[in-house]
Every structure is written in C-alpha cells, then in structure tokens.
Amino acid sequence: MKSVGPVAIAVALAGLLACAAGLPAVTALDADVAGVPIAELQRGRDVYVAKCSGCHRLYSPAEYDDAAWDAHVHGMRDRAKLTDGDVAAIVAYVTAMNSARSPEVARRHTAPRMSPLPGATAGG
Numbered sequence: 001m002k003s004v005g006p007v008a009i010a011v012a013l014a015g016l017l018a019c020a021a022g023l024p025a026v027t028a029l030d031a032d033v034a035g036v037p038i039a040e041l042q043r044g045r046d047v048y049v050a051k052c053s054g055c056h057r058l059y060s061p062a063e064y065d066d067a068a069w070d071a072h073v074h075g076m077r078d079r080a081k082l083t084d085g086d087v088a089a090i091v092a093y094v095t096a097m098n099s100a101r102s103p104e105v106a107r108r109h110t111a112p113r114m115s116p117l118p119g120a121t122a123g124g
C-alpha cells in the first residue's frame, strides 16, 4: 500500500493549477535550458493567461515553433494591449515551453521524475 506524503500532495496541487489553464507549468529545468530566469518564464505564463484568454482559447506552446510564436505574439500586441515587457515575457515562456525548440526538455518532461538507480545507464 502506498502512503500519500506531502510531496505527492504538492505534485497533485501543482498539476491541478497547471491544468486550470491547460498550460505547462514552468520548471527550473525549462528555465535552465532556455537560459531565462524562472521568474521571467513564470511572469510570461501569468501574462499569457491574463491577457490572451479573452478572445480565444490559450494556444499550447507546442502548437507553434519559435518564429511563429514571435510573429503571433507581436501580431496580438495591440489587441491584448501588451507592453514591451509583456511581449518579451510571453515570447520567452512559449518558446521555452514549445518542444520544437527543445526536444531535450520534451523528453525530460515525459521521463519519470526520479533519479536513476545508482549504476544504471540509459543503455544506448
């Protein structure tokens, strides 16, 4: 029988929050790979949810590559009344989270969040 510890509860809550907007939550790994401070990615996600959900669904970051996102966010700039900082933060978030830019992140996101056993290798 499995016990439900505080970590499991925290993970479940984080999952609920992430699902509320249907968008991937930012992790330290994403920030690391993108080379952007995690606070900036977090802000980008917040601004995206706040300013881009009024007229249509929130498109998943994975739906567009970096160039398309850049064009779309700039294209929506007036409609969403974005500041320069908003544009930069949203672009940083969606391009950090789209798997087109970072197959490595996508791969690690789908991998079990556990340390490998000591001595274990990927085998290939």
Ligand code: HEC
Pocket (backbone or CB within 6 Å): 048, 051, 052, 053, 054, 055, 056, 059, 072, 073, 076, 077, 079, 080, 082, 090
């Ligand atoms: C005031 C309404 C409004 C707001 C706010 C808005 N959009 Fe849009 N968006 C539209 C409309 C209308 C379309 C479809 C027509 C078009 O592409 O011009 C659209 C289309 C899109 C598309 C799809 C384009 C395509 O051709 O596939 C993306 C991506 C997008 N918006 C992103 C955003 C982002 C990111 C934000 C926030 C920065 C945002 N939108 C805010 C009205 C809005």
